[in-house]
Amino acid sequence: MKTSKGERVFFAVNYVFLALFGISALVPLINILAVSLSDSSAIISGKVSIWPIGWNIEAYRQLIEGTRIIHALKNSIIITVVGVALSMLFTILAAYPLSRNTFYGRRFFTLAIVFTMLFGGGLIPSFLVIKELGLINSYAAIWLPSLVSAFNMMIMRTFFLNIPSELEDAARMDGCGEYRMLLQIFLPLSLPVLATLTLFYSVGYWNQFLSVLLYINDAKKYNLTVLVQNMVASQQLLQQINTFQAEDSVSMTPEAIKAGAVVILLLPLMIVYPFLQKYFVKGALVGAVKG
Amino acid sequence: MNGIKAGYRTKIRIVLALVLVLLIMNGCSNRKDNTVSDTASPDASTSGESTKPATTKPKSKISVSVYDRGNVPAAEGTIDDNRWSKWINANGPANVEFVPIPRWESLPKLNTLFASGSAPDLIFEIDAKIKNQFLAQKQFMPIDDMVSKSVEYKKFLEQNPGVKKLAMNEDGNMYYFGRVVGPRLNVGLVIREDWLEKLGLESPTTPEELLAVAKAFTERDPDGNGKKDTFGYHLSFIGGGVIDRMYNSGEIPDGMLLNNGEIVRQWDNSKAALQLKKELFDAGTVDKDFLTDKGEKALQDFVNGKLGIYGINNISSINGAGYKNFETLRKNNPNAKIKFIPFPTTEYGSYSWGWEPIQLVAAVNAKAKNPQAVMDYMDFLTKDSTQLSLTYGIENEHWKMGEDGCPKQIDPAKSKVEVDYNGDFRMQANIGIGLLDKCAQPEKVYDAKDPLQKEYMDLQLQQAKPAYLNPERPFNGFTASGYNPALPQDLSAYSAQLTQSISDIFNKAIVSGASYSVDQAINDAKTAWSKGNGDKIEAWYKDWYAKNKDKIYTTAEIYKEYVK
Numbered sequence: 001m002k003t004s005k006g007e008r009v010f011f012a013v014n015y016v017f018l019a020l021f022g023i024s025a026l027v028p029l030i031n032i033l034a035v036s037l038s039d040s041s042a043i044i045s046g047k048v049s050i051w052p053i054g055w056n057i058e059a060y061r062q063l064i065e066g067t068r069i070i071h072a073l074k075n076s077i078i079i080t081v082v083g084v085a086l087s088m089l090f091t092i093l094a095a096y097p098l099s100r101n102t103f104y105g106r107r108f109f110t111l112a113i114v115f116t117m118l119f120g121g122g123l124i125p126s127f128l129v130i131k132e133l134g135l136i137n138s139y140a141a142i143w144l145p146s147l148v149s150a151f152n153m154m155i156m157r158t159f160f161l162n163i164p165s166e167l168e169d170a171a172r173m174d175g176c177g178e179y180r181m182l183l184q185i186f187l188p189l190s191l192p193v194l195a196t197l198t199l200f201y202s203v204g205y206w207n208q209f210l211s212v213l214l215y216i217n218d219a220k221k222y223n224l225t226v227l228v229q230n231m232v233a234s235q236q237l238l239q240q241i242n243t244f245q246a247e248d249s250v251s252m253t254p255e256a257i258k259a260g261a262v263v264i265l266l267l268p269l270m271i272v273y274p275f276l277q278k279y280f281v282k283g284a285l286v287g288a289v290k291g
Numbered sequence: 292m293n294g295i296k297a298g299y300r301t302k303i304r305i306v307l308a309l310v311l312v313l314l315i316m317n318g319c320s321n322r323k324d325n326t327v328s329d330t331a332s333p334d335a336s337t338s339g340e341s342t343k344p345a346t347t348k349p350k351s352k353i354s355v356s357v358y359d360r361g362n363v364p365a366a367e368g369t370i371d372d373n374r375w376s377k378w379i380n381a382n383g384p385a386n387v388e389f390v391p392i393p394r395w396e397s398l399p400k401l402n403t404l405f406a407s408g409s410a411p412d413l414i415f416e417i418d419a420k421i422k423n424q425f426l427a428q429k430q431f432m433p434i435d436d437m438v439s440k441s442v443e444y445k446k447f448l449e450q451n452p453g454v455k456k457l458a459m460n461e462d463g464n465m466y467y468f469g470r471v472v473g474p475r476l477n478v479g480l481v482i483r484e485d486w487l488e489k490l491g492l493e494s495p496t497t498p499e500e501l502l503a504v505a506k507a508f509t510e511r512d513p514d515g516n517g518k519k520d521t522f523g524y525h526l527s528f529i530g531g532g533v534i535d536r537m538y539n540s541g542e543i544p545d546g547m548l549l550n551n552g553e554i555v556r557q558w559d560n561s562k563a564a565l566q567l568k569k570e571l572f573d574a575g576t577v578d579k580d581f582l583t584d585k586g587e588k589a590l591q592d593f594v595n596g597k598l599g600i601y602g603i604n605n606i607s608s609i610n611g612a613g614y615k616n617f618e619t620l621r622k623n624n625p626n627a628k629i630k631f632i633p634f635p636t637t638e639y640g641s642y643s644w645g646w647e648p649i650q651l652v653a654a655v656n657a658k659a660k661n662p663q664a665v666m667d668y669m670d671f672l673t674k675d676s677t678q679l680s681l682t683y684g685i686e687n688e689h690w691k692m693g694e695d696g697c698p699k700q701i702d703p704a705k706s707k708v709e710v711d712y713n714g715d716f717r718m719q720a721n722i723g724i725g726l727l728d729k730c731a732q733p734e735k736v737y738d739a740k741d742p743l744q745k746e747y748m749d750l751q752l753q754q755a756k757p758a759y760l761n762p763e764r765p766f767n768g769f770t771a772s773g774y775n776p777a778l779p780q781d782l783s784a785y786s787a788q789l790t791q792s793i794s795d796i797f798n799k800a801i802v803s804g805a806s807y808s809v810d811q812a813i814n815d816a817k818t819a820w821s822k823g824n825g826d827k828i829e830a831w832y833k834d835w836y837a838k839n840k841d842k843i844y845t846t847a848e849i850y851k852e853y854v855k
Contacts, residue, residue, distance in 0.1 A: 041619040046591035066364045124406045214403045219369035219391045230361030233395035
């Protein structure tokens with residue numbers, strides 16, 4: 001199909017604009033990567049922009065040997081993988097019945113769940129609830145409160161509602177029960193929404209900061225965000241001149257190490273993302289319903 | 292259930308029955324108390340155990356907070372379980388459970404711990420604002436009783452009466468434990484000596500000379516590269532603060548000065564400081580965008596050889612800004628020579644940047660079950676041998692005593708990995724007095740065999756120390772800035788507001804050239820002050836001073852005690 005001149009100009013401007021926007025979003029990440037691989041004098045002098053100067057992997061070596069970052073990485077992975085598995089399982093189990101109009105009490109449960117989206121309890125009450133449940137210092141305090149995000153569950157429910165009822169009828173006529181319907185008909189058709197929600201939950205669990213900070217007391221169980229925050233936050237020293245502890249100046253983290261820690265924090269999700277992206281684009285009902 | 296299909300009816304009945312059973316079971320089961328056990332159990336020796344010999348008292352259990360910086364090497368463990376936590380438990384008077392608190396997120400963590408009643412017995416926290424917040428909430432217990440029954444800490448207080456003065460609260464009770472860090476070479480003014488030599492100038496000793504030298508640095512191309520790309524001074528970060536202190540208008544609470552025994556809100560000092568800043572800016576000697584610079588640009592300019600006079604911080608630290616910046620400067624400019632100069636003298640006197648010899652480091656939880664055990668622990672920490680071991684390591688394993696009476700590290704690399712991370716366990720260490728002070732002098736920290744380190748060390752001893760730790764050039768204010776009284780809540784809100792708006796007015800005066808003069812700025816500031824309840828603040832300070840003037844730990848006393 002021939003594009004008219006106006007359309008071509010439009011596309012060109014679009015591409016240029018989006019490319020610039022994409023690059024400007026990418027440059028800080030490339031900068032951090034470059035800083036983590038640079039020599040400290042060059043970093044203090046501000047010479048590092050997108051290419052490392054004075055290439056050395058000293059920062060990574062110090063991180064891996066001198067700090068607990070690998071343990072924290074392992075903890076983060078555990079929290080994310082188990083959390084996502086549990087969350088997806090319960091979100092699917094919640095969304096499926098709410099999408100079937102033969103479910104008794106469907107209206108009531110939907111309203112109740114939507115109601116929880118309106119407000120939360122606040123910091124101290126949540127802490128007290130977790131404490132009374134005896135979940136302090138265990139990962140259950142991170143998994144259980146945010147097990148099913150009401151919003152995500154609504155997304156999935158809407159998706160299930162949009163699957164044509166002809167498929168369901170056809171399956172019922174062949175004697176399909178509820179579980180089989182869910183596992184073999186609905187889920188394979190829902191790959192885009194499953195991929196999206198997996199990604200949302202992964203990012204949520206990977207980035208958990210405040211809940212780990214407050215509920216986990218054992219330093220062995222800290223995840224990557226809390227550890228990296230401890231290292232990166234000492235940047236504030238440049239501002240606070242008078243009120244710091246003498247020991248602060250001994251344990252100032254060099255910039256290269258901070259940058260390396262941030263790279264380790266970002267890298268796993270950045271690797272996972274492209275693999276999930278293809279599911280977003282795949283059509284949901286290609287070839288399923290004819291005519 | 293008439294509208295529901297038959298098959299479903301049975302299923303619903305079964306589900307409802309199960310739910311009922313679950314509810315009943317839940318109500319009947321005992322609730323296990325899984326709260327984090329951190330409140331100390333009472334001293335076991337009082338429970339009358341006759342089988343134990345009378346001399347060994349079973350150790351009581353306390354919980355102590357410790358900062359977590361994420362810097363414990365993986366091989367050593369974690370901040371609450373490593374060789375030093377084990378050493379303390381083995382050698383100390385109590386079984387300590389350490390509660391890690393992230394160093395820079397201590398406020399939310401402590402808030403939730405206190406709110407849920409699970410805060411540790413002994414809290415180490417350096418930030419005065421955070422400590423005072425919890426004190427106002429009555430979360431801390433007074434320690435006068437405990438201290439009077441102690442041994443080491445009581446002795447320490449007698450030798451350092453300033454600590455007691457500072458730890459005293461308005462109600463006459465002591466709430467905080469303190470330590471002496473002594474005078475610290477922290478902030479100073481550094482000038483490019485090679486540039487001075489090249490242009491045939493002397494180091495500036497008055498504000499007029501400062502302006503002249505800054506102008507020369509900007510206009511006469513001192514780095515000889517044919518481009519006019521150098522700045523003489525910088526107003527961002529420390530640069531502006533130095534000028535405030537030159538005129539005795541920095542570090543004073545809300546602009547209050549002690550004048551002839553009376554507290555007054557000064558304006559003339561601020562005006563003179565503002566005047567100099569404006570002149571520096573108008574002459575083009577500073578970066579025009581200094582207001583957006585939090586210090587990074589000034590530092591980069593300095594180490595890249597584009598800035599002639601730089602306000603440097605952390606002078607004495609070998610790992611921190613002081614030495615590292617010098618090293619970088621020398622790397623980028625092999626001919627660079629620096630000189631530490633005293634702040635120029637003004638009509639208001641000669642001054643230096645502030646420092647605090649005493650830090651208040653710890654407080655006791657009001658709900659602590661065993662205050663005596665906590666006090667025993669603090670006594671243990673105050674003991675010289677404990678502080679020595681925590682600072683240098685285990686004798687004969689990490690260090691041996693040298694002939695000069697100072698510990699010599701056996702293997703610096705081993706000490707770096709195994710000892711250096713324990714800084715927060717020794718927050719009580721009195722690094723400003725005694726052996727720790729003697730052995731932490733620059734001569735001991737810097738390696739005289741490394742020419743760069745030797746050069747920097749000499750500069751510190753010969754130039755920086757006489758310039759900045761000199762009783763004839765004291766810091767601003769009637770006491771150190773961290774020891775000023777805390778305003779009551781409503782006044783402190785006004786104070787924060789006023790500080791912000793007056794600072795904005797002054798900054799506007801600096802950058803606006805001819806359209807907004809210094810006199811206009813001062814008048815606007817005075818108006819803002821009186822409209823923003825500044826008079827109430829001044830009245831509060833006058834009243835406070837009248838009631839507390841003999842309880843203040845004055846600047847003169849501080850210098851007399853700690854700068855010899």
